[in-house]
Amino acid sequence: MFRLNLWKIRRFLVKFGGIGRAFAKSIAVAEWKWRIRRAYKMPEATGDIRAVVGEPFFVPLYKLFLSYGGVFRLKFGPKSFVIVSDPLVAKHILKDNSKSYSKGILAEILEFVMGKGLIPADGEIWRVRRRAIVPALHRKYVVAMLDLFGRAADNLCKKLDTAANDGEDVEMESLFSRLTLDIIGKAVFNYEFDSLSNDTGIIEAVYDVLREAEARSTALIPYWNIPIVKDLFPRQRKVSASLKLINEILDDLINICKRMVEEENVQFHEEYVNERDPSILHFLLASGDDVSSKQLRDDLMTMLIAGHETSAAVLTWAFFLLAQNPEVTMKLQMEVDSVLGDRLPTIEDMKNLKYTTRVINEALRLYPQPPVLIRRSLGNDVLGQYHIKKDEDIFISVWNLHRSPHYWADADQFKPERWPVNGPNPNENTENFSYLPFGGGPRKCVGDMFATFEIVTATAMLIRRFNFELSVGAPPVGMTTGATIHTTEGLKMTVTHRIRPPVIPVMQVPMLTVVDESGLIKSYNASNGSVTVLNPAIQEGKLNQNEININE
Template sequence: MLELLRGSLLLSNLGFHQSLSMGWQDWVSLGHFLNICLSDSVAMKGILGFQRQEDPLRPLGVRPFSSHFMGFTEHMSFLIVSDPSIAKHILKDNSKAYSKGILAEILDFVMGKGLIPADGETWRVRRRAIVPALHQKYVAKMIGLFGQATNRLCKKLDAAASDREDVEMESLFSRLTLDIIGKALFNYDFDSLKVDTGIVEAVYTVLREAENRSVAPIPVWKIPIWKDISPKLKKVNKALKLINETLDDLIATCKKMVDDEELQFHEEYVNEQDPSILHFLLASGDDVTSKQLRDDLMTMLIAGHETSAAVLTWTFYLLSTEPTVMTKLQDEVDSVLGDRYPTIEDVKKLRYTTRVINESLRLYPQPPVLIRRSLEDDILGNYPIKRGEDIFISVWNLHRSPDLWKDADTFCPERWPLDGPNPNETNQNFSYLPFGGGPRKCIGDMLATFETVVALAMLVRRFDFQLAIGAPPVSLYCNAPFILTGWIDNRGNNSHHPRFENDRYTEDKTASSSGDAAARIPQKLLSHV
């Protein structure tokens, strides 16, 4: 998923310049910035990690001087920001002076003028239309949907555990979140946990193309003749055509349903047969073209799909490394849920479960960087920038800075008090930005948190996850084998939890094992910013 190039990188900070020659494994293209730079490259750790205690640039003779850094490649220059006050200035205090810039350019082919890439009046109009759809009654309905979808995944894992099969968990989490987002957005059941249909493959084809474009050194897709001679681009365009046709059909069907229904639209309107966001927008009388609706739906599909899958993947990795946290988590889930599907009231009581997700988002934020482009001259700290400057706000750096966090690299859900507010950019002074901040903050932050909390709770209620013995170190460049072991009684509940001793699994002799399944999780997660 990551593409590496040969070349040289020029680092500049407050007048200091140093040219670095790098080989194949050390050169980093734009995609690396979009993928949290967990690279072993000392140059990259310097660019996005210069606040770290180990001072990674020192072996190269490069000394970091402040909380912003300038990088250049042959194709672009960009300012990297790792200071919460500067992040607040860009995202909130002076947000009107910044656009999505290069991000909008990369995603234009699939998102068009959707909510994430859109700027100016289009963004304001679409946000005002979409935000009311995420009301309390809709959220409560979606929590039921999250539970049903996760239960289908649990059944799939039951079979894998019984057959002692290897399971690629990242792929299953991706399919789980695709099924959820399809129903939540436009009442379409991808059913991707069971089958691979043409539309499912089309969605993944488009997602892969978006990832590829984020790391491509040359935008060959802009060459007019390229679409006619490139088999890959032909496949992408065919996939886009199928997705657009499917969305057009869904929009037409939904419009007919809205025209035929007698239910009066109101502030917390929900159609029981179709509680989707699309149905709400059409029932509200939203005056918008089908093209704009497609852009909105595709934007939310991409933004709400891979990000949630990545959060779940990293959360289970972290839990596998801290068995005491897993035990505490399972105890809370057993106490609150029992063998029921979660309700919105249950989710509010799953406070430690929520803190696990909060801490996972701190250590592995999705997205790892926020991208902006200056629309006018500005001053960031004491650093002047010109109009048209591309800026990467390193959420990764902010979330792991030892100046901002005690034991910054340690997975510790207890750092967030259970009786305190959920951490966000406001109460953490912009040192915590899992959903961005300011006017352009993710509108689905609460829904995404509930989605991952429900999935996490239902999975740990039935299964235990452990890193496989002899697994290679986890990074963005390797696959991390997991061992999934489920203890399941006749009701389908996890009635016994295993003990962990000396980082090796030891079976509780009172439990009855239904088998082991090694689950492989590729750690190559690209999030759309």
């Protein structure tokens, strides 16, 4: 309460110009010093390192959170991390004091993959690249993408038709990865990966580099920085080959698009879309974006990996949850039947697929992608009541925030109804940092609307046509991590054609008055099936010519 009041006082003083701002600054400095003086020693988690690395790292972090609280230090070997599972502290780092934190170890981990792309970049590079990329995601572009989402999902439906006809089980995680790769290929590069039909090798290449990034985040010795030693490891040679494949594809796409832009003679404007090539790459080149080929490739690599990896993971876990909650699936199918019928979704449908969106909101709560956000302090600060110094590496556990029993009733249960369908989209809440499906603050994911519409479209179209069940005899669905949460052995499902209930037309019949055996006079409304008793006390009399006796 004390902090809140000081914040209000500072806001009030700023309105009075220079003198007011000076007083507000003095109060802020005094508050900061007071917080420093009252800071306590941060709890430190101790134990065997194998307890952390023996399973997906965010799972033991949850167990430690329950023991040590919302802010604690985790040390193993020479490495030390501050683990944050408190929404107020997360808000301080990601929003209120975001300029005092960099991507830190995340930038170091991803540098070999994404270079200075939008996710790992910091400072001025990030600001410049964000200003260049965000305008490409304008409404006209998103509308164009809805058609792409629908057609890509329809391609997956055709593939599942064959499996359903043949009675074969399918591994859905890999299919979702191929679906989202095909979408991101067209949306970002105007490139037809066609991975649902052909194995280009690009998916495995992407997974290779993501798995390597996670391995490097917890390695005690950065042996990959030693050229001679690095080449001795088969895994490193495989990662190098995967990166070479991805970069060659990106270079080819950039060159093709440059030639196309040079050939066209169209005035660029803020909602510019080339009908032949509505991709983000085309937008950036047509805008005259002054960027080096290396930076452009870094940006595209970031969009390629982050854009398809996260959406595929969300779909995987959403369908895993739906398979275990048939009552949610039935409610979802009823909404999709009502809103879409047999056509592809439009931008207007996104507003009406409310329950579908809440299902995805809830899937993202239980299986956030990514499960951890990484930052590094650029100076001294206080997190809650604990003082930290410059260059502290911080893990904000989104998994812990989303499953905390302190902030969520029935935290481990899948309940889309916890989000009112007529309420605001929880992703659009900028103050509640107990829910961070796309991050928060200035560095919140710029493609959150794109991803949400993509996932909602795919979910609606698949659920409309098929029933999904976990395959009998398949191994339990376990978790492992790359940059996102994967399954350990895939998501094996039995897919069957759904028989939709027939739509029975309502006859336009006027309200009828009838008399039953006991003599009660009733009014029957054919449009909604309601019956009203007109004479609770039995009355005598005869029906007139407009009345019909129900017993005749």
